[in-house]
Amino acid sequence: MASVTFEHLTKTYPNGFVSVDNVNLFIEDGEFVVFHGPSGCGKSTILRMIGGLEDITSGEIYLGKELLNDILPRDRRLAMAFQNYTLYKHMNVYDNMALGLRLRDLPRPVIDSRVKFAAQFFGISDVLTAKLRAISDSQRQRVALGRAIVCQPKVLLVDEDFARQNDDRRSEMLHDILKINSELGITILYVTNDYEEAVSLGKRIVYMKDGKIVSFGDIYN
Numbered sequence: 061m062a063s064v065t066f067e068h069l070t071k072t073y074p075n076g077f078v079s080v081d082n083v084n085l086f087i088e089d090g091e092f093v094v095f096h097g098p099s100g101c102g103k104s105t106i107l108r109m110i111g112g113l114e115d116i117t118s119g120e121i122y123l124g125k126e127l128l129n130d131i132l133p134r135d136r137r138l139a140m141a142f143q144n145y146t147l148y149k150h151m152n153v154y155d156n157m158a159l160g161l162r163l164r165d166l167p168r169p170v171i172d173s174r175v176k177f178a179a180q181f182f183g184i185s186d187v188l189t190a191k192l193r194a195i196s197d198s199q200r201q202r203v204a205l206g207r208a209i210v211c212q213p214k215v216l217l218v219d220e221d222f223a224r225q226n227d228d229r230r231s232e233m234l235h236d237i238l239k240i241n242s243e244l245g246i247t248i249l250y251v252t253n254d255y256e257e258a259v260s261l262g263k264r265i266v267y268m269k270d271g272k273i274v275s276f277g278d279i280y281n
């Protein structure tokens with residue numbers, strides 16, 4: 061597990077647009093932080109820079125004491141849950157969750173115990189051998205989260221597009237990521253432009269506007 065620190069974090073796109081503007085923030089190890097603000101304020105850009113999907117123009121991101129800027133995306137100990145998470149419909153649940161671990165050449169018993177743990181954690185043990193197309197949307201969502209946790213990330217990034225499809229699944233997803241945070245202690249950065257949702261989580265909210273943090277409150281303000 062790890063804290064996350066932004067120091068003067070800035071993203072300027074090639075066209076000169078400053079999407080994230082000198083952001084400073086400390087997120088504690090094991091914290092669940094909600095990034096909230098209007099569409100276009102830079103929330104996803106921050107997640108994409110942490111995840112390595114976007115270069116950092118200037119400033120630093122630290123994972124614990126480790127400077128993330130210099131670490132290759134695949135070596136960063138973090139997981140991302142975004143809308144376009146890729147699950148393979150022709151593969152079964154087990155293989156979908158094991159995929160990332162196999163790519164890392166982990167020993168088979170290690171992969172097996174991690175996948176089984178994740179399946180149990182999310183209540184999908186009974187569908188491990190089922191093909192993705194044969195399970196429900198909620199189960200698929202849990203497979204996606206299962207795939208995220210089997211890598212034992214220090215930080216989980218969740219963008220608002222994940223499980224936007226319908227309200228039921230959204231509340232299930234929130235329940236699941238709150239559980240990941242409380243039971244596994246993984247630090248979570250959660251992005252939403254839904255104010256009600258941001259407040260209802262009862263966690264620290266970082267309010268953003270025009271690429272800047274305008275306040276970081278807690279549940280009391």
Ligand code: ADP
Nearest residue numbers: 073075077079098099100101102103104105106
């Ligand atoms: P949010 O997730 O808060 O809705 P984003 O982080 O996706 O916002 O985008 C922040 C701003 O950066 C937006 O105004 C968006 O139009 C702009 N932006 C995103 N990608 C690019 C790009 N490749 N070139 C220029 N501007 C971009």
Ligand code: MG
Nearest residue numbers: 103104105219
């Ligand atoms: Mg976004």
